[in-house]
Amino acid sequence: MKHFRLVASALTVLFLAACASSGAYKAADGSKYGYTDQRVETGRYRVTYTARSAEVAENGALRRAAEITLRDNYSYFTVVSRDLDRRRTGGGSSVGIGGSTGSRRTGVGVGINVPLGGGGEDVTVRMEISLGKGDKPQGPQSYDARSVLDNLRG
Template sequence: MNKLLMIFIAMSLGACATVGPSAYGPADKDGFGYEETRIESDRYRITYAGSGDMPPELVEDYALLRASELALANGYDWFRIVGRDVAGEQRGGVGVGAGFGTGSYGRRSSVGVGVGGDLGTIGGRNYFTVRMEVLLGRGAPPDDGQYYDAREIQGTIGARAGG
């Protein structure tokens, strides 16, 4: 019983360890990073897959940063998100459960009582992916305010990403 408790504690402490967020950039060999597909001359589909140490807000910021880079590289000033999806999944980890009970042995019989429970997953990591479709624009932005200024995104999110 003590050995089981020690294993549980070690796994719990391991699950608390964190690693800093991954660097911004194109998709690596494991698929983490950005990818884009040009749909029309002024429309892109951008996907940013975050590694297991990236919160969903950072993954979304990096997708916005890629949209701003595409806008500026193609001579546009602003962009509008016309479709967005944020998906998350947990990978890895160990499922942990506990159970207790009684039984009967030999010639004696007894009533069995059992208690069980699921303690969840220990050591799993959350991975988030943002997919967005953006429409790029030049000149004066739309009056409805539903746009992002590409240069401002470069100045704020780009500065935090080290770009």
């Protein structure tokens, strides 16, 4: 019983860490969650953000676009193209069987996975942005970088 509690506690910690890791704003750096960006040409970038919800992914991509804009000494950015991709995660039931042998002992285990939440989804927002200086153009695709950061920083 002691071993069962220890394994259950460890699994709970791992589950909570996995959930928390997908929500914090960060660079992807080998993880599937977070942002990546690529300079296409002077004043033009591709920004991608992957998260567990559309709102977090959208806000993360806008925040990264604003950071790039200010870092490169521009004042606004215009979203030239935007794409949102949703992918279902988990959701399937599974059964696993394992066994081991050691000196004088043999063990067999059976595990059953039944997802209780029906799975989730990963959402990726991809934007191509064009940077600009001076007054922000009118229109829903142009953003003042300083305002975006002020509003989206946690």
